[in-house]
Amino acid sequence: MKTLFTGIQPTGELHMGNYFGAVKNWVMLQDSYKSYFSIVDYHAITIEYEPAEMQKKIFDLACGLIACGINPDTSRLFVQSEVPGHADLTWIFNSVTPIGELERMTQYKDKSQQHRKNINVGLLDYPVLQAADILIYKAEVVPVGEDQVQHIELTREVSRYFNRRYGDVFPEPDALLTKTPRIVGLDGSAKMSKSKGNSIALFESREEIWEKLRPAATDPARIKRTDPGTPEKCTLWSYHVLFSPEAEQKEIHEGCSTAGIGCIDCKKKLLENVMNEFDPLREKYYTLQSKPQEIRDKLDTNAQACRQAAAATIREVKEKMGLKPLWKI
Ligand code: SF4
Incomplete structure (x- = not known):
């Protein structure tokens, strides 16, 4: 069975665009792959956010994804920052990724326009973290919308850069495009998005x-x-x-x-x-909202399994790089 990875930011309520453009498709795919669905909080902190609301947003998103049909008992639904290997691998990938590749990313250009007062390194490095998210589980398939295809191409390049320098470790994952076209917002002018105020929440x-x-x-x-x-x-x-x-x-x-x-x-x-x-x-x-401990337990169990899978990859990577692997986690 191939491995599938995809992520979603805990930035607000799930809306119709997320549902038809992504989540419904993930639910259909989840049993055909070894599936990892990550709530990517490390990505979310690259723009201004309210720290006091973060855990509530993560919890709401976990409830939302499960309500839509993501099965946390058979798929790995987990919170990105609870698996430190993602950040470890990002740093390692930083050392093989040419900066020019990141500067030409369309999303970086757009976001640095939108967040002129906070053009931080994380915004630029975002696709490297994304590559680490995917490759730490050696995922071969990444369901994404068209706007993310450029980032999957970068992930393939990062995989090649690493493998050429240190030896074969990583696959080159394929983007799996959803068949549903981009969902237009209620104002008809742009992609549906909560920040544009043109969305219908689920x-x-x-x-x-x-x-x-x-x-x-x-x-x-x-x-x-x-x-x-x-x-x-x-x-x-x-x-x-x-x-x-x-x-x-x-x-x-x-x-x-x-x-x-x-x-x-x-x-x-x-x-x-x-x-x-x-x-x-x-x-x-x-119903799920009334069972916070049950949801937390499922996220914890999945994070533990992800930490083990991630540690195995980090161990292999460090050995190839002449770094000392940590044998205990
Ligand atoms: S123009 Fe009016 S009747 Fe026609 S599809 Fe739109 S809402 Fe419906």
Whole structure:
């Protein structure tokens, strides 16, 4: 069985974009691989954050991932900083990675624009930590969105740089692109993201979701109820494609194109289908929230297993490098 690694930052609530763009796919893949799902808190600290909220965010994210179907008993769901080998290997990889490779990363350029007052070394080194996250478990498969493909290519290069210098240790992992295209935010202008205020969180109530869907922009050509529209020009149609049964999609497409259905009715149908998908997840999420010790125990057990797997790789790496391995952890 091949090994799969992927990570998600504890930066806020899981939203529809995370769910369709990543988590739903991970749930489908998890039993076909030896799967590692990491809550990557070391990545999250490269931008401003509130330390007092960090553990709550980690806990909420763990509950969210389990509610969506990640199985912490068969997959390794764990917190990155609880496995020190990730940081060890990052430092080792720093010594084989040319700085120019990092400076050309699109995400580094974007983030250093967004966080001009805090362009720290961690922002630049982020992809090396990512390479360490993946390679410490010798993962061969990394499910990612298109915006992360450049980082997986860098991981492959880091693997080559190390292997050339010290001998074969690491595989060259492949990116596994999710089939779902990037989920557009409610404003229709950009990728869904909590920081842009254009997201629908998975565990929001019906009322909260309706408050977001009701005023959402539709096809601008539908000024009056009697104006026919083009569903493909409407963000909400792209959500119907994700949530609504095929027969209903057909009805809505036709209704919109012929002005047979108004936008409010269309949004109400969408709300029903969103709730059909998210209601069971939300119920599970709040049940898990009432069992913090159980969740903590699962994260601890998985971190321990990850520490052992990571220590085996670090031992092998240090031996190749002429460094003294620690035999006890
Ligand atoms: S009817 Fe539906 S798909 Fe058509 S413009 Fe209105 S909200 Fe969008």
